[in-house]
């Protein structure tokens with residue numbers, strides 16, 4: 001199976017992600033499952049499996065993108081804390097989950113996980129609005 005961050009036609013990608021657009025070193029996606037409102041993934045624009053495989057420029061650039069996106073998440077959705085996760089057992093392409101956490105709501109005070117947790121889906125109009133909010137905030141064309 002193709003890598004869903006490298007292949008825009010990948011079926012799993014179509015099922016779980018919506019592309020917002022490209023940043024200098026990464027591509028921003030919102031997750032269709034919005035059980036943490038505003039949740040996004042920042043995926044490196046080059047296929048690398050492990051963080052230590054990134055060049056210095058990629059590493060610095062990727063983290064600069066993560067910083068810009070995390071600021072956008074905070075300003076748009078006002079979470080009490082952001083969680084950041086790099087896993088990749090299922091999709092071994094360096095990507096970071098940025099998960100807004102809200103005090104006393106889902107998984108507050110704990111790490112985030114999806115297994116066994118009911119998915120929260122938005123309407124197509126709401127997804128489109130969220131994509132536009134991120135584009136505007138980050139200056140993505």
Ligand SMILES: [Zn+2]
Pocket residue numbers: 003004005006046047048092093
């Ligand atoms: Zn890839």
